[in-house]
Structures are given as C-alpha cells and as structure tokens.
Amino acid sequence: MFMRLAGHLGKTQAELEATLTRDDLLEWIAFFELEPFGGKVADQHFETLCQLIFAANRSKDQDIPVFFERDPKPQADLSLADKIDDFFDGLPHTEE
Numbered sequence: 897m898f899m900r901l902a903g904h905l906g907k908t909q910a911e912l913e914a915t916l917t918r919d920d921l922l923e924w925i926a927f928f929e930l931e932p933f934g935g936k937v938a939d940q941h942f943e944t945l946c947q948l949i950f951a952a953n954r955s956k957d958q959d960i961p962v963f964f965e966r967d968p969k970p971q972a973d974l975s976l977a978d979k980i981d982d983f984f985d986g987l988p989h990t991e992e
Contacts, residue, residue, distance in 0.1 A: 898912070901924055901928075922984075923980070926979075926980045926984065929983055930976075930979050930980075930983070942963075942964070943962075943963045943964045946963045947963065950963075
C-alpha cells in the first residue's frame with residue numbers, strides 16, 4: 897500500500913517516508929480501506945469483460961447478471977469522517 901500511495905502522490909518512497917507523519921499514514925490507511933486506488937475502475941472493467949463473455953454464450957431468454965457487488969451494503973448516509981471513525985473503532989485504542 898505504501899508504494900501505491902507514493903505513486904498516487906507523485907513521490908518516491910523515500911520522499912514519502914521522510915515527510916509523512918504517523919497520523920497522516922493512519923488516515924491514508926483508513927481511506928484506502930474505504931476506497932482503494934483504482935480498485936473500483938478495475939472491477940468495472942473486469943465485470944464488463946465477464947458480461948461480454950456471458951452475453952456471447954447465453955440463451956436469448958437469460959438476463960446478464962451483475963457479477964460484482966463491490967459494496968452490497970452501501971453507506972451513503974454516512975460522511976467520510978463517520979466512515980473513518982467506524983474503521984478506527986475496530987482497532988485497539990492506545991494511550992499517548
């Protein structure tokens with residue numbers, strides 16, 4: 897994930913290690929858990945390929961299925977801050 901973050905920010909890994917704080921890294925990790933870089937687009941491309949293959953081999957009365965439910969329980973009513981809080985609620989709390 898660290899290399900992907902460096903590429904996403906246009907930095908080398910060494911530059912990122914020198915400038916990224918622990919708190920920033922934890923926020924990026926939480927964000928990555930909610931929305932991996934490129935994951936949704938790759939899923940959509942692969943689903944389209946699956947649908948094309950299925951469509952070419954199906955009978956006329958068969959519907960083309962949805963192959964990927966990326967988030968079967970969408971949390972559209974939660975803000976990003978609430979989603980990040982929910983993520984960290986599952987982690988052990990540490991005293992600083």
